[in-house]
Amino acid sequence: MFSPSNGPANEVRPNEVRPNEEDRPSTATSQTLEIAIVPRTGGWALEIQDAAGGRRVVLGRTPVVVGSSARAGIVIEDATVSARHCEIAVHGAWILVRDLGSTNGTYVGGARIHEAWGTEGTTIAVGQSTLVCVAHEENDDDGEEDEPLPGVAGESRPMRILAGQVRRLAKLSAPVLVNGETGVGKELIVRALHAEGPRAGGPFVAMNVSALPRELVESELFGHERGAFTGAVNRRAGAFAEAEGGTLFLDEIGELPIDAQPKLLRALDGYEVRRIGAAGSGRKANARVVTATHVRLSDSVERGAFRRDLFHRLEVFVVEIPPLRERQGDIVPIARAILAQMEPDFGLLEMTPAAIGQLTAHDWPGNVRELRAVLQRAADYARGRSRLEAALIERALRKTRRTPVAYDAEAARQCLERHGGNVSAAARAANVPRTTFRKLLTEGAGPKKA
Numbered sequence: 001m002f003s004p005s006n007g008p009a010n011e012v013r014p015n016e017v018r019p020n021e022e023d024r025p026s027t028a029t030s031q032t033l034e035i036a037i038v039p040r041t042g043g044w045a046l047e048i049q050d051a052a053g054g055r056r057v058v059l060g061r062t063p064v065v066v067g068s069s070a071r072a073g074i075v076i077e078d079a080t081v082s083a084r085h086c087e088i089a090v091h092g093a094w095i096l097v098r099d100l101g102s103t104n105g106t107y108v109g110g111a112r113i114h115e116a117w118g119t120e121g122t123t124i125a126v127g128q129s130t131l132v133c134v135a136h137e138e139n140d141d142d143g144e145e146d147e148p149l150p151g152v153a154g155e156s157r158p159m160r161i162l163a164g165q166v167r168r169l170a171k172l173s174a175p176v177l178v179n180g181e182t183g184v185g186k187e188l189i190v191r192a193l194h195a196e197g198p199r200a201g202g203p204f205v206a207m208n209v210s211a212l213p214r215e216l217v218e219s220e221l222f223g224h225e226r227g228a229f230t231g232a233v234n235r236r237a238g239a240f241a242e243a244e245g246g247t248l249f250l251d252e253i254g255e256l257p258i259d260a261q262p263k264l265l266r267a268l269d270g271y272e273v274r275r276i277g278a279a280g281s282g283r284k285a286n287a288r289v290v291t292a293t294h295v296r297l298s299d300s301v302e303r304g305a306f307r308r309d310l311f312h313r314l315e316v317f318v319v320e321i322p323p324l325r326e327r328q329g330d331i332v333p334i335a336r337a338i339l340a341q342m343e344p345d346f347g348l349l350e351m352t353p354a355a356i357g358q359l360t361a362h363d364w365p366g367n368v369r370e371l372r373a374v375l376q377r378a379a380d381y382a383r384g385r386s387r388l389e390a391a392l393i394e395r396a397l398r399k400t401r402r403t404p405v406a407y408d409a410e411a412a413r414q415c416l417e418r419h420g421g422n423v424s425a426a427a428r429a430a431n432v433p434r435t436t437f438r439k440l441l442t443e444g445a446g447p448k449k450a
């Protein structure tokens, strides 16, 4: 944690250098880390996740006590939180978190702390609950929040805004493009788009474009007549026809072969589309098309791999799902939802406060899919115990093959900021040794793909 030697300054000036004392290396070979902080003009808020659900509390100028007592400034609904658990004070660009002698400890960046500095994105874990420090501007309104979508765990502000967007778009029949890193929950959101709209009673057909041989994509989409090409032994209706009256989800749309793209455009424009090998006029498609991609489709357009006209047709409404590391308050609720799904195999597992600290400190480059894999592995290690201890999570995290993510200097710097300037915690979250992490900060040479 960041510990300024002369006490906190009320404001941090641009480019002011602040050493990280706790991380200051003890060996002669290590260097002192320097970070430049840009001062914030707005204030801070906490995204809180406890038994009462998710909510946002704006931090004022005076220190506030967090605890389970009704007299605490921020009341946490959680039996594992002490009456007066910790105190949080705002100091300009930083917040100071102080444990008040709690029974189960206060965790910042995965480590149990007595006192620690945090900043934007810092997660404070108390008992079974989490508090994420987020920037708060007075006119902080970038969308209407709504109740969480059924089956989609997580009540962070980004997810509540996303829920509002999904419910609005569900009523329309125009195409929607869903963007997000791999494992972030794109299919889950597309299913919610279907379930929340008037087509919910109709079919939901999902097709992963990248999983099909290129020469078969067109016939899978639009169908074929018997004998239309070698191997076309039977007539096939195609995904568009199967999704009639419902939703057609085309995952990894960026992989759609360029020669199949005009036909998709025609279908979206309401023209009749024929099965391969069919004579006469075809039929108009009546399926709502939702596409998803984990790459920027605009880059594929620039490379000439994706038609610009089709791109503009698909991206009228775009839903962005933020990566898990940008909505840290969702980690624990999603982990609980996954553990509940795993109950038939492993019994209901409860996470210890230290295990929660570990989960919230990790960066989750593989997003929810990685979280699921880690929990499954940890549950297996737990072998019939009812509690998931931090050591089991740590072992599972070490074992989980990292989804290849290139950490450049900027990503490393952001990761460091999220962990309050604590290099050890940031390196743990990025899953690289501390020395490598320091190198990344200065040189930006990312770990090579596995």
Ligand SMILES: Nc1ncnc2c1ncn2[C@@H]1O[C@H](COP(=O)(O)OP(=O)(O)OP(=O)(O)O)[C@@H](O)[C@H]1O
Pocket (backbone or CB within 6 Å): 151, 152, 153, 154, 180, 181, 182, 183, 184, 185, 186, 187, 188, 189, 251, 294, 334, 337, 338, 368, 369, 372
């Ligand atoms: N908010 C959430 N609540 C509960 N489970 C979730 C949530 N988000 C994702 N998951 C689970 O995480 C896994 C990955 O989600 P999903 O398949 O929707 O990701 P994706 O973004 O479509 O991935 P890809 O880009 O690799 O296709 C699934 O098991 C899904 O059920």
